[in-house]
Amino acid sequence: MTALLELEDVEARYGPVHALHGVSLGVEEGSIVAVLGPNGAGKTTTLRAVSGTVRRSGRIAFAGRPLGRLGPGAVARLGVAHVPEGRGTFAELTVWENLRLGAYTRRGSIQPELERVFTYFPWLSERRRQEAGTLSGGEQQMLALARAFMLRPRLLLLDEPSLGLAPVLVAELFRIVQQMNEDDGLTVLVVEQNAQLALQAAHAGFVLEAGRVALAGTSEELQADDSVRRSYLGY
Amino acid sequence: MRNLPGLVTVLAVAGVLAALPFLLSDYHVSLAAQVGIFFIAILGLNILTGYTGQISIGHGAFMAIGGYTTAVLSRDHHTNLVLTMVAAFAICFVVGLIVGLPALRLSGVYLALVTFALAISIPQIPLQYSSFLGGSGGVQSSRTVDNLWIYAAAWTASAILFVLAWLILRGRIGRAFRAVRDSEIAAVASGVELPVYKTLAFGISAAYAGVAGSLFVLATNGFAQPSEFDVFLSLELLIGVAIAGLGSLWGILAGAAFVALLPQISTSVPVIGAQHGRDVVFGAAVILVMLLVPDGFAGLLRRIRRLARA
Amino acid sequence: MSSAETSAIAGFRARGIALAPAGAVAVLLVGGAVFLLVGCLQSTTFARLTVEGLASGAVYSSLALALVLVYRATHVINFAQGELAMLTTYVAYQLIQWGLSYWVAFFATLAIAFVLGLVLQVALIRPVLHRSVIATVIVTVGLFILIDGVVNWIWGADLKFMPSPFGNGAFNLGGVAILHLYVGMLAVVSACVLLVWALFRFTKLGLGMRAAAVRPAAAALVGVRVDRMLAVGWGLAAVLGAVAGLMAEPSQLFLSPTLMQSILVYAFAAAVLGGLESPAGAVVGGLTIGVSISLVIGYVPQISSELQLPFAFAVLLVVLLVKPSGLFGRREVRRV
Numbered sequence: 001m002t003a004l005l006e007l008e009d010v011e012a013r014y015g016p017v018h019a020l021h022g023v024s025l026g027v028e029e030g031s032i033v034a035v036l037g038p039n040g041a042g043k044t045t046t047l048r049a050v051s052g053t054v055r056r057s058g059r060i061a062f063a064g065r066p067l068g069r070l071g072p073g074a075v076a077r078l079g080v081a082h083v084p085e086g087r088g089t090f091a092e093l094t095v096w097e098n099l100r101l102g103a104y105t106r107r108g109s110i111q112p113e114l115e116r117v118f119t120y121f122p123w124l125s126e127r128r129r130q131e132a133g134t135l136s137g138g139e140q141q142m143l144a145l146a147r148a149f150m151l152r153p154r155l156l157l158l159d160e161p162s163l164g165l166a167p168v169l170v171a172e173l174f175r176i177v178q179q180m181n182e183d184d185g186l187t188v189l190v191v192e193q194n195a196q197l198a199l200q201a202a203h204a205g206f207v208l209e210a211g212r213v214a215l216a217g218t219s220e221e222l223q224a225d226d227s228v229r230r231s232y233l234g235y
Numbered sequence: 236m237r238n239l240p241g242l243v244t245v246l247a248v249a250g251v252l253a254a255l256p257f258l259l260s261d262y263h264v265s266l267a268a269q270v271g272i273f274f275i276a277i278l279g280l281n282i283l284t285g286y287t288g289q290i291s292i293g294h295g296a297f298m299a300i301g302g303y304t305t306a307v308l309s310r311d312h313h314t315n316l317v318l319t320m321v322a323a324f325a326i327c328f329v330v331g332l333i334v335g336l337p338a339l340r341l342s343g344v345y346l347a348l349v350t351f352a353l354a355i356s357i358p359q360i361p362l363q364y365s366s367f368l369g370g371s372g373g374v375q376s377s378r379t380v381d382n383l384w385i386y387a388a389a390w391t392a393s394a395i396l397f398v399l400a401w402l403i404l405r406g407r408i409g410r411a412f413r414a415v416r417d418s419e420i421a422a423v424a425s426g427v428e429l430p431v432y433k434t435l436a437f438g439i440s441a442a443y444a445g446v447a448g449s450l451f452v453l454a455t456n457g458f459a460q461p462s463e464f465d466v467f468l469s470l471e472l473l474i475g476v477a478i479a480g481l482g483s484l485w486g487i488l489a490g491a492a493f494v495a496l497l498p499q500i501s502t503s504v505p506v507i508g509a510q511h512g513r514d515v516v517f518g519a520a521v522i523l524v525m526l527l528v529p530d531g532f533a534g535l536l537r538r539i540r541r542l543a544r545a
Numbered sequence: 546m547s548s549a550e551t552s553a554i555a556g557f558r559a560r561g562i563a564l565a566p567a568g569a570v571a572v573l574l575v576g577g578a579v580f581l582l583v584g585c586l587q588s589t590t591f592a593r594l595t596v597e598g599l600a601s602g603a604v605y606s607s608l609a610l611a612l613v614l615v616y617r618a619t620h621v622i623n624f625a626q627g628e629l630a631m632l633t634t635y636v637a638y639q640l641i642q643w644g645l646s647y648w649v650a651f652f653a654t655l656a657i658a659f660v661l662g663l664v665l666q667v668a669l670i671r672p673v674l675h676r677s678v679i680a681t682v683i684v685t686v687g688l689f690i691l692i693d694g695v696v697n698w699i700w701g702a703d704l705k706f707m708p709s710p711f712g713n714g715a716f717n718l719g720g721v722a723i724l725h726l727y728v729g730m731l732a733v734v735s736a737c738v739l740l741v742w743a744l745f746r747f748t749k750l751g752l753g754m755r756a757a758a759v760r761p762a763a764a765a766l767v768g769v770r771v772d773r774m775l776a777v778g779w780g781l782a783a784v785l786g787a788v789a790g791l792m793a794e795p796s797q798l799f800l801s802p803t804l805m806q807s808i809l810v811y812a813f814a815a816a817v818l819g820g821l822e823s824p825a826g827a828v829v830g831g832l833t834i835g836v837s838i839s840l841v842i843g844y845v846p847q848i849s850s851e852l853q854l855p856f857a858f859a860v861l862l863v864v865l866l867v868k869p870s871g872l873f874g875r876r877e878v879r880r881v
Contacts, residue, residue, distance in 0.1 A: 051766065076768040088763035090756055101756055104749070105768035290679060341865055343678055344622045348817065349862060351624065352810050356858040363851045470686050477683045514694025521687030526672050529680040
């Protein structure tokens with residue numbers, strides 16, 4: 001299978017501070033890939049580099065197409081949905097409006113997308129008119145995921161989805177992500193602090209350290225290696 | 236003003252200022268006097284906006300108070316003109332403190348809004364209380380002075396007030412002001428009593444504007460009129476501060492020169508004509524300067540110094 | 546400082562904490578409406594003053610709404626909003642002088658205003674948007690002066706006559722003569738405000754604009770072109786300003802460059818009263834200020850029309866001291 005997403009020697013910086021010093025990785029279509037590592041390793045920045053939210057150099061190709069200097073809007077239009085850290089929910093707008101925004105780049109009717117989202121998140125249908133900010137943390141995370149799904153993305157970038165959520169909800173969230181991956185062929189690149197959880201859901205993983213890829217392998221390989229687990233993954 | 240010019244430079248400037256009246260025509264002396272007047276007002280406003288970060292678009296109102304103080308005292312009590320300037324300083328200081336109190340509760344755009352509304356509303360007051368304040372006809376002082384007098388008074392006052400500002404800013408008060416500007420939260424944490432210093436800054440800047448207002452009235456034949464103190468005056472003061480930038484004495488001089496001279500120069504712009512050329516050129520110049528040099532003259536100087544060092 | 550002084554200042558600060566919850570605001574508004582209704586039924590003078598106040602209030606609302614639109618989107622107070630409105634009114638005047646009928650000129654002016662607002666945002670505001678607050682303030686101030694100069698230059702400061710589209714007739718409602726003019730002003734402004742509201746509420750563009758205003762980073766991620774939304778916001782604000790100017794002119798009888806200067810102050814007061822980020826607040830605020838000024842001047846002899854501006858200023862000050870977020874505002878003004 002060809003890689004849907006390819007990063008080659010990608011560097012990124014916030015002003016004078018370099019966050020990525022040459023990250024190279026590949027994500028195969030239809031797989032779930034985890035990006036792991038300690039705080040400050042550059043995990044979030046990697047996602048931002050893909051979606052075009054941060055200044056980057058190096059080669060990033062999506063479905064064979066180099067992303068060059070494309071900004072977030074253009075990248076979204078290519079079929080990449082980014083759920084940022086902190087969810088990026090529009091708290092002042094209603095649930096329905098949040099979903100509508102997810103499909104902003106799509107033309108025509110969004111009914112089919114809405115229906116598919118409601119099959120994954122049936123409870124959202126009743127809460128359409130509710131202000132998104134009044135939802136609980138877990139519900140907002142689900143809404144963020146639903147919003148991303150409205151784009152009918154080929155690639156989903158998921159940043160720290162478990163942050164601040166109760167374990168039950170986190171398990172539910174990953175179950176839904178896996179379902180999306182299996183039923184709709186959605187490719188997922190997920191950044192997670194909770195490495196154990198991420199590797200259980202993922203097919204492969206990359207471990208970042210100080211802005212570079214330190215380790216790579218399938219999830220079985222990474223989970224099986226005790227020394228790797230202890231020194232890199234913290235469990 | 237961290238980059239204080241050396242003693243030699245100060246003496247040189249003083250020498251130039253003393254010599255100027257003998258070299259320039261009367262009209263140009265009056266222009267130079269205007270620069271001095273704006274220098275005082277912008278110096279004061281710089282303390283407020285540049286040092287404690289409070290944006291005021293209403294200091295024309297304080298100039299009005301100062302100007303009317305001079306005119307009324309002179310008209311009713313034939314007070315010595317210099318004494319009226321001192322009175323203007325004192326009165327405006329107190330009024331500034333009073334205005335500074337509610338200003339504590341506002342920040343950024345809200346303060347700018349309120350002071351803007353103040354600037355537009357204050358000229359209405361003499362119209363209402365016309366018996367005492369002369370209505371739209373204005374108040375005439377009992378004595379008028381010539382351009383040389385104003386030039387000397389303006390620049391002497393500038394020197395005195397500049398030294399005063401320098402003394403204030405290098406001491407404890409100045410450090411407190413800078414702390415407030417850089418981070419209010421940090422300033423409070425290190426024990427700076429915010430209300431005191433922010434209000435003090437208002438008072439000082441108002442006092443300076445008052446003196447400038449006195450001179451302003453004297454420069455217009457001792458005549459204080461509401462139309463002289465319209466909102467454009469307050470706008471010009473703020474523009475002067477922005478052009479000056481922060482942290483440079485020369486910047487304040489540049490700002491004063493820009494505001495005092497540019498409108499005069501642009502009256503002789505071809506095609507547009509006298510009255511309107513002023514506003515069109517001035518407005519366009521202001522916008523251009525802000526787009527190109529947002530940090531003002533002081534920022535420009537810093538950039539040049541950095542380039543020279545490299 | 547003595548302890549009395551420190552505690553006084555502390556108390557001063559404590560009173561600033563937002564007091565009135567939403568319920569109290571609603572009670573206030575309903576009470577006010579009832580008061581007006583009763584007054585109108587009791588006295589024809591009251592009714593006349595109220596209608597006049599509502600009509601001028603509608604103009605203030607339109608300009609206040611423009612200010613709020615710009616502030617919500619770009620966090621900039623456009624000090625030149627009033628002068629911009631005045632400029633577009635002169636454009637309409639010129640179009641009429643060239644032979645266009647009033648309503649054709651009206652809509653043409655709105656279109657021109659939209660383009661003008663858009664261009665100004667792109668050319669002047671976008672470059673300084675990320676600099677200091679003072680830089681953006683100065684740019685709009687410079688624009689204020691520039692537009693004033695340009696209008697004086699092109700058309701001169703003398704008073705110009707523009708025909709009123711509503712004529713001089715009046716309706717007779719229960720003994721009260723209500724000028725067609727006031728009804729017209731209210732109707733036009735209401736229609737405009739409703740259209741803008743509908744645009745924001747029901748269209749994809751409006752949703753994009755709202756998203757860009759409240760959360761630009763998140764909006765960019767879903768593909769909203771934030772820059773463009775801000776520019777469109779300025780364009781719409783200019784349209785609202787144009788409506789304000791065009792509706793203000795007939796009631797002032799003549800067109801002059803000072804048309805919008807005092808209206809800008811009322812609009813500021815209205816926007817702050819309603820809450821700088823609340824469009825509904827701008828509308829309610831404008832009507833409130835309009836009616837209040839009209840009634841106060843009519844019934845309180847000490848406050849003549851010369852003190853209108855200081856009165857509005859006093860309102861502005863009181864609101865900012867008591868409840869800075871305004872009637873409908875959410876967030877509080879940053880204080881230490």
